[in-house]
């Protein structure tokens with residue numbers, strides 16, 4: 298990074314929000330990942346817009362992250378600037394059946410806010426540990442619900458620094474994907490269309506889904522949730538179990554015994570351990586059942 302870029306950043310970002318050589322292991326739910334050259338905790342939308350426009354203009358590599366709950370960052374880290382969209386951009390406003398939520402709000406907070414206003418539709422999301430921005434990008438979903446069902450529109454920043462409002466039909470939502478997986482857009486906020494419901498019933502449904510998660514998922518270990526997408530006509534976890542891989546381990550990375558669809562960090566995994574285990578699981582399942590498992594987890598940086 299040039300001195301000019303660094304100076305620009307320092308003018309815009311207060312020192313406590315600016316971290317140098319920051320281990321990404323601290324910012325991912327897998328708890329692995331080497332250092333990012335610079336890590337900025339975004340304080341406001343205006344600040345994000347200025348930084349992104351400047352980086353685009355200077356071709357300065359940068360990576361936008363939310364809560365890091367779907368990321369596998371290499372042990373070598375990230376050469377460039379990581380922009381973390383979290384608390385500093387997490388406001389929510391409710392107007393009738395509509396809720397406007399900034400990208401950095403946690404899905405769990407958005408779900409709680411919806412319940413407080415007796416709004417139904419976000420129950421499925423209460424236990425997904427991502428930000429609203431990350432959930433829009435990934436079209437996060439669970440228990441028959443997914444973001445595409447409740448999105449009215451999404452405000453994004455494009456690579457020219459312009460803001461665009463993309464309605465649901467232009468978001469190209471698919472299974473765990475959206476247009477933003479293929480275009481360099483940054484999610485600024487989303488307008489959700491929910492339905493009036495009963496606050497008690499909404500909370501009960503969230504409690505029930507969270508209890509089901511605790512019963513079925515290895516939440517006591519670091520992970521990024523389901524490692525693989527569900528292949529059509531199959532369940533990834535069942536294929537992995539039937540391939541004899543339950544509990545299979547490389548270094549500190551293990552196929553969860555509780556739910557074979559999760560690769561977990563059992564203590565001191567490296568990102569490389571997890572990467573290799575993903576590859577090995579893919580190979581074994583392909584060999585045995587001729588099914589290609591596609592990772593849901595997003596890999597960042599270089600692996601061996």
Ligand SMILES: Cc1cc2nc3c(=O)[nH]c(=O)nc-3n(C[C@H](O)[C@H](O)[C@H](O)COP(=O)(O)OP(=O)(O)OC[C@H]3O[C@@H](n4cnc5c(N)ncnc54)[C@H](O)[C@@H]3O)c2cc1C
Pocket residue numbers: 326360361362363364365366367368382400424425426427428429430431432433434435436437438439477482483484485516520521522523595
């Ligand atoms: C225990 C556990 C359970 C999980 N359960 C589920 C589940 O039930 N359903 C499900 O779908 N997922 C699940 N996940 C995965 C994960 O929580 C979701 O994919 C979530 O939506 C990711 O959000 P995030 O903010 O953590 O995104 P990150 O992991 O930080 O980023 C994901 C991707 O989005 C990009 N991104 C993030 N924010 C923005 C933004 N504002 N603008 C542009 N790009 C952005 C990043 O560059 C990256 O490509 C689970 C994960 C864990 C650890």
